[in-house]
Amino acid sequence: MPKGKKYLIWVLVLAVGLLALAFPLFFKKKKTTFVTETAKRGTVAxxxxxxxxxxxxxxxxxxxxxxxxxxxxxxxxxxxxxxxxxxxxxDDSNLNFELERARLAYEKALADSGSNDDAVREAKEAVAGAEAYLKEVESLEKQKVQAAESDYQNAKDYYDDALSYYNQVKIDSGENSSAAKSAKLTLTTAQSNKNKAAENLELAKKTKEVNVIYAENSLRTNKEKLKTIQSNFAERSRDASVATAKNAYELAKSNLEKSALKAxxxxxxxxxxxxxxxxxxxxxxxxxxxxxxxxxxxxxxxxxxxxxxxxxxxxxxxxxxxxxxxxxxxxxxxxxxxxxxxxxxxxxxxxxxxxxxxxxxxxxxxxxxxxxxxxxxxDDVIFIPTRAVSKKMGKKTVKILNAKGLATEVEVTTGIESDEGTVEIVSGLNEGDQVIVSEDDGN
Incomplete structure (x- = not known):
């Protein structure tokens, strides 16, 4: 084989090898990194x-x-x-009529959405009842433990006295004397009473612990239920239909107030x-x-x-x-x-x-x-950076990072925008969601 052709073959082999090594470096899929902000609850102005x-x-x-x-x-x-x-x-007659009509419409919108002030009130009453029950249980069980401690102390003192008396009788009259036998019988009874009092004290302590834990769990359950109802109420109150009815009601109230011109x-x-x-x-x-x-x-x-x-x-x-x-x-x-x-x-x-x-x-x-x-x-609204919101075909969307580390797009309804670069989220996000504000695909 001519030297020139042999040389060309080696050059081609070397080039193919270099391409094989470089291909993964230039064409492998790079991992996308995200910069996120937490959806927070607070004030937007x-x-x-x-x-x-x-x-x-x-x-x-x-x-x-x-x-x-x-x-x-x-x-x-x-x-x-x-x-x-x-x-x-x-003349405020028409304004009063408009206010009443707006109030009824707002109440109907709340009822239709499942929002109910009565449910919140009942849940609050349940929490108050559970708190009162916990205090009552703690007080009552404390009294029972104190009574059991007093009984045990009395039984222990009686036992100590009986033991001391029995030991003294043995010295004075002998272990087999009738006086010693009578004192031993008294000591045995005192020992039994002391053991029983100790068992009662231990039972009172365990009963207190169980009953207090039960009352605490009841209070915790009722608080969680109240929190859920309040959260649902707030979420439903932010529904578009409810929000519209509420705004109309607030406007009617404002117009009635404006019927009086004040200095x-x-x-x-x-x-x-x-x-x-x-x-x-x-x-x-x-x-x-x-x-x-x-x-x-x-x-x-x-x-x-x-x-x-x-x-x-x-x-x-x-x-x-x-x-x-x-x-x-x-x-x-x-x-x-x-x-x-x-x-x-x-x-x-x-x-x-x-x-x-x-x-x-x-x-x-x-x-x-x-x-x-x-x-x-x-006040007390969810807000995120304004730059995290995108507009697509008349809808506003936000990308959030899910539990698997993947980006998920959700539709949101926004409220007012602040001068600090944040925007109110009326619906679509929850407090604590990780909102993607920028991403880099590595390319």
Whole structure:
């Protein structure tokens, strides 16, 4: 064979060998690794942040938040009102009807979903009964053990005395004397009584242990049952139909409360634009019902148009002033939203006024502040990182890591999103689920 051809064959053999060695390194299936976060239970809040300034003797616009016919005006121009005093009332007959209808619909939705307040109440009563029974058993069995201990101690003392007397009689009269035989009979009886008392004491202790364990198990069972019922109730209450009915009920209650216009701050009425019997329609809700001059400091802020739609009257806010420590937080409430816009450096803003709920003598007119408006808040809800939620064909899904370490996709219903990168999970996940936020297939 020519040397060139022989050399080529060896080169091909070597190349095939190298490919065989390299193939597993480049083409073997690599294990996928997951980065997970635990689904937790807690509070989810959505915040709008802004800056503001403190002013004194500000003019406040008084506006109803709902439409209706003016039923009664409770004040007059020039009147001094305390915070919370009623300015005027709308006819609330329709609102009461809507509230009752919404309440019945909500109760029906709860009943249809299997949620029942009675079951929760009965389970709580069972827990209370089991707790009372445990205390009663512990007290009664303790008394029985103490009585048995007292009986045993008395029997032991009697036995010790009988033994001492018998030993003394043997010394004085001899072991075979009638006195010794009588003393021995007494000692035998005392020994029997002591043994019986010891058995009774041991039985009392064991009986106490068994009865207390039984009562504790009963309490534990009832607590677990209550927890399950409460968990089921909470889960069913988050069902879409129940949630919708509940929201309608809460809205009806809110609308009824809004039928009374109250002074948001202490001040003097300077203007009233409506009379009894006149109608406030949706087209003139933005027109002020009246005006007043505040006697307290008012915090004023400009909110960007991107956020103003989420800001509502009576929402709460946390305020910190630049002149004071950042750790000192004051509570405030939204009392006015100006419907007219203001353009600042080519950006549209809306003026919002706040009333401070806890005044401090150190506060001075003109002080600047940082304001966090609490738009929405949900307490005791399940939440996960927002980035774990995907959208597919109009549905929201989350991947979770199952017990075998495999990824499983589940459909979820989400609630509010916080500014901290978390989102409320209304249904689809349980507390403690391992949610996949990212994965790496090794390639």
């Amino acid at each position: 959505k915040i709008v942040s802004a800056t503001g300034q403190l002013f004194a003797n500000q003019e406040i616009r008084l506006n109803f938040e709902t439409t209706g016919r003016v039923k009664e005006i409770k004040t007059f121009v020039g009147a001094d009102l305390a915070q919370g005093e009623v300015v005027a009332i709308l 948001p701050v202490a001040g003097t009425i300077t203007q009233l634009n409506y009379k009894k019997g006149e109608v406030i329609g949706s087209s003139n809700l933005a027109d002020s019902f009246g005006k007043m001059i505040s006697k307290d400091f008012i915090l004023e802020s400009n909110i960007a148009e991107a956020d103003i739609a989420e800001v509502k009257l009576d929402q709460t806010a946390e305020v910190s002033f630049d002149a004071l420590s950042a750790d000192e937080v004051f509570r405030a409430k939204v009392i006015e939203i100006d419907p007219a816009s203001t353009i600042i450096q080519d950006v549209i803003y809306y003026k919002v006024k706040f009333r401070l709920e806890n005044f401090d003598q150190r506060l001075k007119e003109g002080m600047s502040a940082d304001i966090d408006i609490k738009i929405q808040q949900r």
